[in-house]
Amino acid sequence: MRALSGYSAEELVRILAPLPPYKAREVFKWIARGVRDFEGMTNLGKQEREDLSRRFTLRSTGRDSALADRDGTVKLRVSLRDAAAEAVLLRDKEGRGTACISSQAGCPVGCAFCKTGSLGFLRNLEAGEMVEQVLHIREIGAEQGTEVSHLVVMGMGEPLLNLGELRRAAEIIMDPQGLGVSRRRITVSTSGICAGIRELADSGPHLRLAFSLTSAREELRNALVPIGRDNPLKQVKEALGYYQQTTGQRITLEAVLLGGLNTGAEEAAAMRDFARGLDAVVNLIPWNPVEGLRFRGRALREPSGAETEAFAGLLRQGGLAVTRRFRRGRGVSGACGQLGWTSGGPPR
């Protein structure tokens, strides 16, 4: 049966006919409010509810196991019809909740430092599967008294390789009658897909954009982020400039710091060169360990605190704005780069 979570209000008007349009729009609102079945839609008639439940379901995914870290992070395994994906509830010091969702089951990019990348690629997620991750995370937040106000598409997968479904999901999530998350509170992180960045600039929605730079030295970057071979840094920078020009937004440059690999003076100089001419802030993400990941024959290691601080200092000396990602969710392997199907074996 078709699940309705992945459709906009106007699509539901068509799909749910002969239900009157104003009632189809009510169904859209009920789904966003988290109702689990048609029975809960109390402003529909009994007969209408029965008809709809014979033809449709509201959701296609389920809340599987959830692991809570001491720092308040919750990692949720979401069961899909044929696989699994992971979504994370992050809570900052002020108690603000952010949902981190996946856009693909697995990932075809294969970054050397990322658990998801080591798993291979299964398929793109559908819009409804992304919307439902937000619903699940919002429900977990509500159970814990955390309002989930922000969204980052930084979980499993490369969102710009699934742009069509991402766009559909974002429309539903941003709709004031739906989940009502403002465009400014949604960030998409990309490994640097030039065509996708340009398409997002041209066709919207103009979400906040983060580029996972990691190294501005092309040879090292291409080894760490293989998709870089098809998306050279010069072209990525041009695409980011175009996005910035089109949207007027500041770009975030993310750098996963790998001890002894991309934390030296040469790297800092290359990053400063890359950022020149962009309105950008660099977000440093000390690598979160993933067992078994090796690079050029050696085990990867996380940078020491001093290494990270020294690197941040070198960037700042060059006039760059630098922030540091707080480590959250490591206790449940729910931190950046650690997502996979850890809580129950491989996907079905």
Ligand code: SF4
């Ligand atoms: S870091 Fe992102 S793009 Fe790279 S393999 Fe992991 S999920 Fe894919």
